[in-house]
Amino acid sequence: MNMDSIASFSHPFLWTAFAVGVVYCCTRMVSELFLSPLSHIPGPKLAACTRLYEFFYDVICHGRYTFKIAELHEKYGPIVRISPTEIHINDPEFYETLYSTSAPRNKDPWFTTNFDVAESAFSTLDYRLHRPRRALIAPYFAKARVDRIQPLIQGKITKLMRQLDEYARAGKPLKVDVAYNCFTADVITGYTSYRPLGYLDTPDMVPIWSETVRNLVEIGMIARHLPGFFPLLASTGARCIQMVYPKLLSVIAFRVKCIQEVNFMWTHPETATKDAAQAECSEPALFPELVSRASTTPDITEERVLHEFITIVAAGTETTAHTMTVCTFHILNNKDILRRLRAELNDKFPGDATMDLQTLEQLPYLTGIIYEGLRLSYGLSHRLQRISPTDPLKYKDVVIPPNTPVGMSSALIHHDETIFPQSHAFIPDRWTDINERRRLNKYMVAFSKGSRQCIGMNLAFAELYMAVAALFRKYDMELQDTTVDDVKLHSDMMLPHAKKGSKGVRVILKPAQGGE
Numbered sequence: 068m069n070m071d072s073i074a075s076f077s078h079p080f081l082w083t084a085f086a087v088g089v090v091y092c093c094t095r096m097v098s099e100l101f102l103s104p105l106s107h108i109p110g111p112k113l114a115a116c117t118r119l120y121e122f123f124y125d126v127i128c129h130g131r132y133t134f135k136i137a138e139l140h141e142k143y144g145p146i147v148r149i150s151p152t153e154i155h156i157n158d159p160e161f162y163e164t165l166y167s168t169s170a171p172r173n174k175d176p177w178f179t180t181n182f183d184v185a186e187s188a189f190s191t192l193d194y195r196l197h198r199p200r201r202a203l204i205a206p207y208f209a210k211a212r213v214d215r216i217q218p219l220i221q222g223k224i225t226k227l228m229r230q231l232d233e234y235a236r237a238g239k240p241l242k243v244d245v246a247y248n249c250f251t252a253d254v255i256t257g258y259t260s261y262r263p264l265g266y267l268d269t270p271d272m273v274p275i276w277s278e279t280v281r282n283l284v285e286i287g288m289i290a291r292h293l294p295g296f297f298p299l300l301a302s303t304g305a306r307c308i309q310m311v312y313p314k315l316l317s318v319i320a321f322r323v324k325c326i327q328e329v330n331f332m333w334t335h336p337e338t339a340t341k342d343a344a345q346a347e348c349s350e351p352a353l354f355p356e357l358v359s360r361a362s363t364t365p366d367i368t369e370e371r372v373l374h375e376f377i378t379i380v381a382a383g384t385e386t387t388a389h390t391m392t393v394c395t396f397h398i399l400n401n402k403d404i405l406r407r408l409r410a411e412l413n414d415k416f417p418g419d420a421t422m423d424l425q426t427l428e429q430l431p432y433l434t435g436i437i438y439e440g441l442r443l444s445y446g447l448s449h450r451l452q453r454i455s456p457t458d459p460l461k462y463k464d465v466v467i468p469p470n471t472p473v474g475m476s477s478a479l480i481h482h483d484e485t486i487f488p489q490s491h492a493f494i495p496d497r498w499t500d501i502n503e504r505r506r507l508n509k510y511m512v513a514f515s516k517g518s519r520q521c522i523g524m525n526l527a528f529a530e531l532y533m534a535v536a537a538l539f540r541k542y543d544m545e546l547q548d549t550t551v552d553d554v555k556l557h558s559d560m561m562l563p564h565a566k567k568g569s570k571g572v573r574v575i576l577k578p579a580q581g582g583e
Contacts, residue, residue, distance in 0.1 A: 103151070104468045110139060110148035121150055122292045129567075130288075130558030133448065133478055140479075146462050153177070153472045155450060156462060157479050159486060159510050165453050165460070165473055166517030171195075174519070175452035175472035181290035182283075187374035188522070189382065194456070197519070199366070204375065205522055207259070207353040213525040216258055216350055217424050220529055223254050224537050226267040231542065235576040240547045242571045243395050247388035247534075248277040254530060255383035255523075259353040260328065260376075277571075279321050280385040282314040284561040288449070322377065329373045332358050353379075379523070385562060386446055387527045390513075394440035394535055396554045396572045397493035399546050404495060405539070407432050412540050422540070427532040435495030437531045438504070438511065442481045443493060446513035446521065448556055448563040450474030453519075477512045478556055478563070486510050491555075544574040 103115070114120040124132035136155050139147045145158045153175070156165065166172070171194040179190040188200040206212065227250045234241045249266035257263035266273045290297050300311055301319060308315050331338075336358050354372060361367040398405050411432045416422050427433060452472040460467040467473060482490040486507070487497065498504045514521035521527075538544075549572050558564035565571075 105148055105152070105154065105471065108146060108148040108154055108465065108467075109143040114139075114150055115148050116151065118150055118292065125559075126289055126292055130560040130564060133450070133476055133559035136450070136476070137479055146465055149474075153452065153474060154467060155474050155476070157475065158462070159480050159483055161462060162475055162480065162512060163509070163516055165475060166451075166512075166515055166519070168517050170458075171456055172518060173454040173456050175454060175474075177291055177472065178452050181294070182287040182378075184374040184378050186368070186371040187378040189378040190374070194518070201519075201522065203357070203364075203366075204353060204379075207351075207356075208522050208524075208526055210525045212350055213529050214424060217529070217533070219257055220254055220533050223250055223257065223263075223267060224534055226250075226253070227534070228537070228541060230267060230272060231538075231576055235542065235578065238575065240573045240575055242274070242277075242573050244388060244392045244571050245272055245274050245277045247391040248280070248384055249273055250534065251384040251387045251391075251530060252276060252380065255380055255526070258350070258526070259379060260332065261352045261355060262328065262331075264324075275317055277385075277388070278314075279317040280381045281560070281562055281564070283318045283321065283381055286312075286315060286318055288561050325377050325380065326373060329354070329369060329376050333361075333369045333372065382521070383523050383526065386444070386513075387530050389563065390437075390440045390444040390527070390531060391534060392572050393444045393493075393554050394436055394531070395538075395544070395574070396546070396549065396551070397440070397443075398436065398539060399544055399574065400551070401493070404436070404493070407495075408436060408539055412536055416540070422533070422536055424529055424532055427536050428528075430536075431499040431501075432495060433532065433536060434504070435498035437528070437535065438498040438507075439493050439495050440531070441513040442487065442511060443491075443554070444513065445477040445481060445556065445563050446515065447561055448476070448478040448559045449561040450476040451515055453517075475512075477515075478559060480510060480512050483510070542576050542578060544576050547573040547575050549573050 105115070111120065121132050124135045132149075136147065136149055137157070139149065140155075140157045146154060146156050149155045173194050174190070174192045174197075176192055179185075179192065182190060184190050188197060188204060191197040191200055227246060230246065231241065249269075249272040253263040253265065253267050264276075266276055286297055297312075297315060300308055300315060303311075305316060308319075332354055336355070354376060357367050357372050357375070361369075361372075398408060411430050412422075415426060415430060452474040454472050455467075455469055457469055459469055460471070460473060481487065484490055487510075497507060514524040514527075548570070552566050553569045553572055554565060556563045557566040
C-alpha cells in the first residue's frame with residue numbers, strides 16, 4: 068500500500084470519526100439538558116453535560132469548585148445541578164433531612180471509590196452493609212469509653228509538651244500543625260492498636276506526617292477524574308513518581324506502614340495481650356479485638372482490618388489537628404481571647420490542680436473556643452453526597468429522583484450569615500450561653516450528621532478539650548510570620564487548604580508566667 072492510498076483511506080475515515088464524535092456529543096448534550104431526570108434542576112448547562120466543568124475548578128484551579136458552587140447558588144438559588152448526576156443544596160434547614168438518622172442513605176461511589184479502602188465502614192456504599200460494619204466499631208468510640216481513656220490522652224499530651232519544652236529552650240519556631248498531627252496520630256493508634264506510631268518520640272517529630280493525610284485525600288479527589296493514573300504512576304518507581312507527582316511517595320509509604328502494622332497484628336495475635344499489659348489505658352483496643360474475632364466473624368478479613376486502619380488513622384489525625392491549629396492561631400491573634408481563656412482555666416484549676424475532661428467540658432469559654440475552632444476548620448470542607456436509594460427526596464417544591472447524589476458543604480453552612488453573623492470572625496461568645504449553643508449546634512456540621520456521622524467525634528472533642536487547655540495553661544506562645552491567610556480556607560481538597568505558599572501556623576514558645 069503506497070502513501071497515496073493510505074492518505075485516501077485515512078482522510079474520509081478521520082472525517083467520519085469526527086462526525087461520529089460530534090453527533091455523540093450533541094446527543095449527549097440533548098439527553099442531559101432535556102431528557103435527564105435532573106433536567107428540571109437549575110444550574111449551568113456545561114456542568115449538566117460533563118464532569119469537565121468540575122474537573123476544571125477542582126483539578127486545574129486546585130480545589131476551587133466549592134467556591135464556584137457558592138457562586139452558582141447566588142445565581143440559581145438554594146438547589147443547583149453541579150454535574151450530570153449530582154445536585155447540591157445550600158439550605159441549613161435541609162441538612163438533617165439529607166443526613167438522616169433513620170431514612171436509608173447510600174454514599175456516592177464518585178466520592179469514595181478512589182481511596183482504595185472499599186471494605187471500610189467509611190467507604191461502604193450500601194446502607195444495608197454500612198450498618199453492621201459501623202456497629203462493629205462504633206462501641207470503641209462511645210462517649211463513656213472515650214472518657215475512660217483520659218490517661219492515654221494525657222500521656223500523649225505529656226510527650227507533646229516534652230517536645231515543646233525543647234523548642235521553648237532553643238527558641239526555635241514551631242510549626243504547630245506538625246506537632247498536633249503527631250499528637251493526634253499517636254493518640255488514635257495508641258488507642259486502637261496498642262502500638263502508637265511513636266511520632267512524639269522522634270526528635271523534631273515527623274514533619275512529613277502532617278502532609279501525608281492531606282496528600283492522601285488530595286490524590287483521592289484528583290483520581291476520581293483520572294481513574295487509573297495514580298496506580299499506573301505508582302508502578303513506575305520512585306524516580307518517576309518524584310518527577311511527576313512527588314506527593315504520591317508519602318501516601319505509598321503510609322499505606323505500606325499500615326499494611327505492615329495490620330499484617331503484624333494478623334500474624335501475631337498473641338502479642339496483643341502483651342501490648343495490652345503495657346498500654347496506657349485498660350480499654351480493649353479496636354484492631355486487636357477485630358483480629359481476635361476474625362475466626363467467628365466472616366466479615367472480618369485482613370483486608371477489612373487494613374481498610375479500617377487506614378481510614379480511622381487518616382480521619383483521626385488531620386481533622387482534629389487542623390482544628391487545634393485554627394484554635395491556636397485565633398487565641399494568639401486576639402489577646403482578649405487568650406486572657407479570658409487563661410482566667411477561666413486558672414479560676415477552675417488554681418496552681419497545679421489536675422485538669423479532668425468532665426470539668427473542662429463544663430467551662431463555657433473553653434467550649435466556645437473549641438466550637439468556634441470546629442466551625443472554622445469545617446471537618447471535611449468538601450461536600451458529602453448522600454443518596455436516597457428507594458424514595459425520592461423533596462426539597463420545597465422540587466422532587467429529586469431516587470439514586471441521585473445530593474451534597475451539602477460545611478464550608479457553606481458554617482458561613483451562613485443569617486445563622487453565624489460575622490461568620491469569618493472567630494467569636495467564642497457565640498457558644499458560651501448553653502441555650503444558644505443548643506440552637507446553633509443544629510448548624511454545626513463539622514462532624515456531619517445522621518447515620519454516617521463521624522464515628523470519632525467523642526474522641527476528637529476529648530483531645531481538643533484536654534490539649535487546648537493544657538497547652539495554653541503551660542505556655543506563652545507568640546505567632547511568628549503568620550497571618551489569618553495561613554488558616555483561612557482557600558482551596559477545598561476535601562480537607563481545607565490555606566493559600567498557596569503558606570508555611571502554616573508558626574509560634575515561638577516560652578513557659579507561661581505562673582505556668583508549670
